Amino acid sequence: MPMYDLKCLNCGHEFEDLVSSHDAISETTCEKCGIPGLELKPSLFAASVSAGISGSTSSGSCAPGPFR
Ligand SMILES: [Zn+2]
Numbered sequence: 520m521p522m523y524d525l526k527c528l529n530c531g532h533e534f535e536d537l538v539s540s541h542d543a544i545s546e547t548t549c550e551k552c553g554i555p556g557l558e559l560k561p562s563l564f565a566a567s568v569s570a571g572i573s574g575s576t577s578s579g580s581c582a583p584g585p586f587r
Pocket of ligand 1: 527528529530532552554
């Protein structure tokens with residue numbers, strides 16, 4: 520189960536949570552204010568994986584993250 524970085528759109532609190540699917544994010548509530556409405560931020564792990572996949576197809580004009 521992937522670990523996602525989530526950011527609350529209500530209070531701006533950022534935290535990590537295990538999310539079973541993208542649909543589950545809309546049902547996940549902020550651990551601080553308890554209000555649903557979270558923005559999904561790509562974690563470093565997910566970013567490195569997606570970068571490896573898309574890197575071969577795109578020219579990498581927008582390389583994400585702190586890597587290189
Ligand atoms: Zn919140």
